[in-house]
Amino acid sequence: MKQHSKQPVRGGSAVWAVVITSAAGFITALDNLIVTTALPSIREDLGGGLEDLEWTVSAYTLTFAVLLMFGASLGDRFGRRRLFAIGLGIFTGASAAAALAPGMGELIAARAAQGVGSAIVTPLTLTLLSAAVPAERRGAALGIWGAASGIAVATGPLIGGALTENLSWQWIFWVNVPLGLALIPVALLRLNESRGPNPTLDLIGTALASGGLFGIVYALVRGNAEGWTSPTVLGGFFAGTALLVGFVLYELRATHPMLPMRLFRHRSFSAINAASLLMLLGMFGSIFLLSQYLQTVGGYSPMQAGVRMLPWTAMPMIAGPLAGALSDRIGGAPVVTAGMALNAIGLGLWAITVQPHVAYTHLLPALIVCGIGLGMFFAPSANLVMSTVRPEEQGIASGANNAIREVGGAIGVATLAAVFSAQGGYGTPSLFVDGLIPALWAGAGAVALAAAVALLIPRQRKADGSTPSLALGDTPPGVTVVT
Numbered sequence: 001m002k003q004h005s006k007q008p009v010r011g012g013s014a015v016w017a018v019v020i021t022s023a024a025g026f027i028t029a030l031d032n033l034i035v036t037t038a039l040p041s042i043r044e045d046l047g048g049g050l051e052d053l054e055w056t057v058s059a060y061t062l063t064f065a066v067l068l069m070f071g072a073s074l075g076d077r078f079g080r081r082r083l084f085a086i087g088l089g090i091f092t093g094a095s096a097a098a099a100l101a102p103g104m105g106e107l108i109a110a111r112a113a114q115g116v117g118s119a120i121v122t123p124l125t126l127t128l129l130s131a132a133v134p135a136e137r138r139g140a141a142l143g144i145w146g147a148a149s150g151i152a153v154a155t156g157p158l159i160g161g162a163l164t165e166n167l168s169w170q171w172i173f174w175v176n177v178p179l180g181l182a183l184i185p186v187a188l189l190r191l192n193e194s195r196g197p198n199p200t201l202d203l204i205g206t207a208l209a210s211g212g213l214f215g216i217v218y219a220l221v222r223g224n225a226e227g228w229t230s231p232t233v234l235g236g237f238f239a240g241t242a243l244l245v246g247f248v249l250y251e252l253r254a255t256h257p258m259l260p261m262r263l264f265r266h267r268s269f270s271a272i273n274a275a276s277l278l279m280l281l282g283m284f285g286s287i288f289l290l291s292q293y294l295q296t297v298g299g300y301s302p303m304q305a306g307v308r309m310l311p312w313t314a315m316p317m318i319a320g321p322l323a324g325a326l327s328d329r330i331g332g333a334p335v336v337t338a339g340m341a342l343n344a345i346g347l348g349l350w351a352i353t354v355q356p357h358v359a360y361t362h363l364l365p366a367l368i369v370c371g372i373g374l375g376m377f378f379a380p381s382a383n384l385v386m387s388t389v390r391p392e393e394q395g396i397a398s399g400a401n402n403a404i405r406e407v408g409g410a411i412g413v414a415t416l417a418a419v420f421s422a423q424g425g426y427g428t429p430s431l432f433v434d435g436l437i438p439a440l441w442a443g444a445g446a447v448a449l450a451a452a453v454a455l456l457i458p459r460q461r462k463a464d465g466s467t468p469s470l471a472l473g474d475t476p477p478g479v480t481v482v483t
Contacts, residue, residue: 013190013191013192014134014141016132016191017128017129017141017191018132018144018145020128020183020186020187020190020191021126021129021145022125022144022145022147022148023148023179024084024088024125024183025121025122025125025145025148025149025152026148026149026152027091027176027180028121028122029122029148029152030152030156030159030176031156031176032060032061032064033157033291034156034157034159034160035057035060035160035172036156036157036160036288036291037157037164037291037302038160038161038164038169039056041164041168042107042169045169046102046103046107047103047104052104052108055108056104056108057111059108059109059111059115060112060114060118061406061409061410062217062218063112063113063114063115063119064115064118064119064122064406065213065214065403065410066119066209066210066211066213066214066403067115067116067119067120068122068400068402068403069123069206069209069210069396069400069403070119070206070258071119071120071121071122071123071124072123072396072398072400073201073202073396074201075120075123075124075127075195076195077195077201079193079194079195080124080127080128080131080194080195081187081188081191081192081193081194082193083120084120084121084124084128084187084191085184085187085188087117087118087120087121087124088117088121088180088184088187089117089184090113090117090120091114091118091176092117092176092177092181092184093117094111094113094116094117095110095114095173095174095176096174096177097109097110098111098114098173099170099171099173099174099177100170110173122402123398124398125145126145126385126394127394127398128191128194129142129145130142130391130394131194131391131394132191132192137328140321140324140325140328141324142380142382142383142386143320143321143322143323143325144321145378145382146316146320146323146324146375146378146382147316147317147319147321147375149378151313151316155313157302157306158302158303158306158307158310159172159175159306160172160302160306161301161302161303161304161305161306162303162306164302165302165303166303201258202257202258204250204254205251205254205257205258205259206258208243208244208246208247209258209259211240211243212239212240212241212243212244212246212247213240213403213407214240215235215237215240215241216236216237216240216241216244216407217240217407217410219232219233219234219235219236219237219240220410220413220414222236223418228418248261258396259396263388263396263397263400267456267457267458268333268384268387268388268457268458271453271454271456271457272336272381272384272385272388272401273385273400273401273404274450275336275340275381275450275453275454276401276405276450277404277407277408277450278408278447278453279340279343279377279408279446279447279450280405280406280409280412281408281411281412281415281446281450282343282344282347282412282442282443282444282445282446282450283343283347283374283412283443283447284412284413285409285411285413285415285416285442285443286347286412286416286439288417289417289439289440290309290436290440291305291309292432293432294308294309296426296429296432297356297429297432298360308360309367311364311367312368312370312371312374315368315371315372315375316371316374316375316378318375319372319375319376320375320378322375323375323376323380324380327383332380332381332383332384332387333380333384333457333458335380336376336377336380336384337454337457338373339374339375339377339380340373340377340448340451340454341448342369342370342372342373343369343370343373343447344444344445344447344448345369345373345444346366346367346368346370346373347366347440347441347443347444347447348440348441349365350363350366350370351441351444353365353366354433354436354440355433356428356429356430356432357429384457385398385401412443415442416439417439419435419438419439419442420436420438420439421435422435423437423438423439
């Protein structure tokens with residue numbers, strides 16, 4: 001295959017790559033949660049039932065999760081910069097369509113299209129950033145990228161509430177349009193083009209993986225509404241699992257696999273992906289419930305609740321870049337492990353503290369600890385994923401890791417919501433807290449297990465304290481692998 005490494009390097013490409021990929025990661029990550037606080041206003045304006053509102057949220061999650069790896073493969077095949085711009089175009093156009101939607105059906109379709117655009121953009125942000133930034137500075141760059149994505153997830157309810165209260169629900173989608181339109185030409189002008197190693201698309205593998213993830217995520221999204229033993233939900237789990245098993249078997253024999261199974265023979269790659277799934281399971285499910293706790297029990301408006309989440313939101317801005325720089329010196333594994341442990345402690349503090357009428361100041365320690373832990377997770381974990389594969393396979397690895405994280409988040413929301421429903425409900429503040437406490441302990445347990453899994457990641461350290469970027473299976477001279 002013809003290589004494309006001879007292209008001229010644009011001036012300041014590393015700085016531009018950090019700015020462009022962080023901004024793109026922010027707007028696509030933001031749409032995971034920004035719509036939640038606007039749902040009552042959407043229902044009042046467009047009508048529809050509870051199932052329509054659920055699909056307004058889940059249509060984005062489903063298409064995002066199932067197409068992530070395909071988006072990375074398209075970038076490897078046709079050019080990562082080109083597909084990055086196309087993905088931004090799809091996301092921007094779909095955001096405008098969502099804002100202009102005359103009914104629930106059109107809004108749900110636009111949300112699904114937003115997920116398609118995000119599935120193309122998200123894995124390519126990491127690939128483009130890693131290609132533009134030297135290995136010795138990659139941790140700090142990924143720290144900025146991780147902080148942007150983490151802040152977007154944490155501030156989704158705040159931004160959605162502020163826009164809905166002060167303007168209208170349509171503005172939660174309009175806000176993406178000028179950002180997307182500005183990023184597309186800048187990306188085409190300032191990013192360098194690159195491609196992956198495979199000359200052909202793995203269409204069979206893509207269909208199996210997408211179908212399998214769709215079945216499982218669909219079952220998780222619909223489990224609470226239809227019942228976990230309903231034929232639809234059980235069928236989704238069964239079909240999804242069967243298709244994913246078929247995907248693994250096919251990829252083991254494919255000439256040009258979308259996701260080479262040999263990547264998982266690398267202990268670091270397997271461990272960080274398993275830990276990421278558990279981490280997002282506990283944290284995303286907890287955020288989903290805690291944002292409702294502040295409104296349902298605390299009596300705050302959506303925007304007021306978002307403001308009171310700022311200690312959680314602000315900490316990744318500080319901890320993210322510092323954690324990225326620290327991972328360059330001591331390695332990503334200990335930083336990720338410490339971040340996950342802090343998140344488990346923070347969720348435990350929440351579970352101990354929450355009461356129907358607890359003062360907000362009593363919640364601050366849990367908010368701060370969770371924020372620091374979240375900031376210590378995003379950047380070093382991304383660096384670990386990218387440093388365990390060959391440069392030409394970083395798009396594949398990025399897509400797989402993001403898909404695993406997204407599935408982990410969907411599992412977390414469904415699982416913790418099921419625990420909440422079994423033990424409590426929305427009837428009274430006391431009943432809400434009765435369900436919230438065991439759900440938080442379940443989330444804390446999942447994140448603690450993630451920290452334990454992260455201990456399996458080898459620590460690769462040079463004599464000068466830096467952590468190298470490794471091709472799969474390589475151990476450069478002067479590197480000691482600490483197990």
